[in-house]
Amino acid sequence: MSQPNRHLVPKLEVRWPGVAIWLSAWALLWACDGVLNLGNLALLLVLASAMASMWLSATASVVLSALSVLGFNWWFVPPRFTFHVHLHQDLLLLVTMLGVSVMVSYLMARLRLAAQRESQHAQAAQQLRALSEQFRENMDLPTQGHLLQSVLQTSVRGTVSVLLLRELAALSTSPAASLLIGHPNAQDTQGLWACVKQFAAMGPGTGRYENQSTLFLPLRGQSCAWGAVALHGVSWPALTAFTRHTVQQMCDVLGLEIERAHTLQQAQHAKEEAQSQSLRNTLLTSISHDYRTPLANLMGAASAIHDQGALLSAQQITDLAHTVLLEAQHLNRMTTNTLQLARLDAAPWQVHKDWESLQEVVGAVLSKTRLRYPQRQIDVVLPAGLPLIFCDAMLLVQLLDNLVENAIKYSPDESLIQLHAQRQGDTIEVRVIDQGPGIPDAWKDKVFQAFERIHPQAAQADASDETQLRRGVGVGLAVCQAIAKVHGAKIWIQDTQPHGATVCVAWPVDVQPEMNSPSSEV
Known part of the structure; x- marks a missing residue:
């Protein structure tokens, strides 16, 4: 995953087009000297100021625009090679050129910075979407933890430790049910647990425990933390507020994903429990109602044979025994079907084909x-x-x-x-x-x-x-x-x-x- 830009100020290697524009503008001014009047020459500098601002910082653009006005006054406005201005229209020209150049330079620089910020936000949003999809594709908790560790280490260029909770009960009853990724020392381990319990970030730039050298960020769900991360060995002054915010959002993506998986697991468990309870209730109702008649017939026939066997004829005993057999077969059939239905509805159930x-x-x-x-x-x-x-x-x-x-x-x-x-x-x-x-x-x-x-x-x-x-x-x-x-x-x-x-x-x-x-x- 690519890393977002750390600074909005252009670097030296990306400023050269602005410098080239100013040099070209001055070269064109010297070439057109004596051919164009002062008003047209001044427009060349205003145009150069607007174009160069696309690559230069706001401060550099304003300073260069002011210097260009002074230089234009020195070399091109009579009397030349002085800063004196004899004609009022020339003074108005210089003041107007200075105001327009400074304003255009400032606005262009601000527009470029806004575009850069928007690009950063779009890039961060794309990273978060990609990270969320990777978490969904890799449902295994250790895999998700290592993935987050790798992404954060790339983003902050430091060492990252991750604490994950397999279940909320691990917070208070069973620390062994948690998962620790990385090699934090004892103090950082305590900080990770404190971050989870307090459900808030701690360390540099958070307003909490600012004297710490390690930044602790929670993996936030809707109402609780499902873990925390510890960022070690990071140059905090060089880490922008935007990067801090993006890193916290990455942590929250995993926290919400863990919470979602836990909620789905609870819902599935509740559904299975409800189905099981419904099936048990139905079976009990069925047994108490539909098994009553064959059991009564069985007991009646068996009781008659047992109590009156000496008084019954062979045909009567045969008929009663036949009744016992039919009712027993009927009970066996109902029981077999009911149990088979319960097995087939249970998941998973292997069929041996x-x-x-x-x-x-x-x-x-x-x-x-x-x-x-x-x-x-x-x-x-x-x-x-x-x-x-x-x-x-x-x-x-x-x-x-x-x-x-x-x-x-x-x-x-x-x-x-x-x-x-x-x-x-x-x-x-x-x-x-x-x-x-x-x-x-x-x-x-x-x-x-x-x-x-x-x-x-x-x-x-x-x-x-x-x-x-x-x-x-x-x-x-x-x-x-x-x-x-x-x-x-x-x-x-x-x-x-x-x-x-x-x-x-x-x-x-x-x-x-x-x-x-x-x-x-x-």
């Missing part, structure tokens, strides 16, 4: 479904030559199993359930089709939200026989959407004609793995 055959996945789903619903008719259409899917097989089985389970729950017992798959461009589209009541358009997106149910009365303890199979916590489709999301797939719902619902899943087709050919060796 591998190349899987859709035929094998569908076969596993059908095996589980036929054990639960041996009487239901399921039509499966899987074209030959479907590409492999890069996925987590267990999650894909759970997704399709949930879709088939919902189709069975929400359709008549004698209706056909269809599971069709086909390739559509760069995707494999799987459709689960039922002949149930369908899903209203207003609910086609809402059903993918956790704990949302179209028929909430189905989860009540006094649910009717018609809705008894539809009990649940409303997380099945939410889990399906979460599984599709982590695999880059898309899931949506369409209507089935003349009635029913079709759940579609478009699975991306990745570049297929190379198959190793079998060895030809005998």
Whole structure:
């Protein structure tokens, strides 16, 4: 990062154009002597004064303008080689020339200084923007501290030490949580901590502890300091007020960036905590409400077998045992879906993918479904030559199993359930089709939200026989959407004609793995 100009007064090497202009003007005066009258010759000096002021300081411009008037009076105004003026108009000419030259020189010099100051401010603003962007690109706190140290050492040409706070608690409870960059002595280390606590600059030119040889500047945030810097071995008389101000602004840029990162971290933590709390509350509500009916059925059937086993027939015991099994499976399914949803919503969560055959996945789903619903008719259409899917097989089985389970729950017992798959461009589209009541358009997106149910009365303890199979916590489709999301797939719902619902899943087709050919060796 370039260093701003230290002084507004022009240096010797940049004054030579002004000196050259004055020399050229005097040479032109001698050449035009006797050709032009005094008024025109005087205009040459006024022009030279205005032009030379662009390179000379205000003092030098005024002094040279005054000397030029005296010289013009000596060499060109009659009587020559004296400072006497016989004609009143010549005296007026000299006075006017002196006034105009001095005023023009002063104004031009002031204008040039203002332009230089504006250039410095623009350069400093550009430096601060570049520094802020570098801080944002390098979010690591030690990297930011070393970057600030390097920039300040270039700006002040001295040694810089930086104290950074990893958290505000480090100020009062844990100094080990702070970061010290550089090699300050014990006294400067104490000065750094004092600068942070007092939230103010200390040292030369600050009005506080002026006798110190080290300048301490805080890394200011909105309401507190997130660190401090110590500037050692700097020539304070040569350091301009503008440079001091710019250095403080550089420190403030890092202070605000640290505060911003800390605020974002707190906001993210609060968001995660709120989500976690919301999920816990929802799970507790769901467990207390939706788990009550299957648990009651389990306890009733198990209690009947335990207390009246000797009085029950073999068929009655079989029926009660079947009830226990169904309710246990129902509880296991709700628990698995709820826990899976919690895992998929947690970040980060690693999905273990591998190349899987859709035929094998569908076969596993059908095996589980036929054990639960041996009487239901399921039509499966899987074209030959479907590409492999890069996925987590267990999650894909759970997704399709949930879709088939919902189709069975929400359709008549004698209706056909269809599971069709086909390739559509760069995707494999799987459709689960039922002949149930369908899903209203207003609910086609809402059903993918956790704990949302179209028929909430189905989860009540006094649910009717018609809705008894539809009990649940409303997380099945939410889990399906979460599984599709982590695999880059898309899931949506369409209507089935003349009635029913079709759940579609478009699975991306990745570049297929190379198959190793079998060895030809005998």
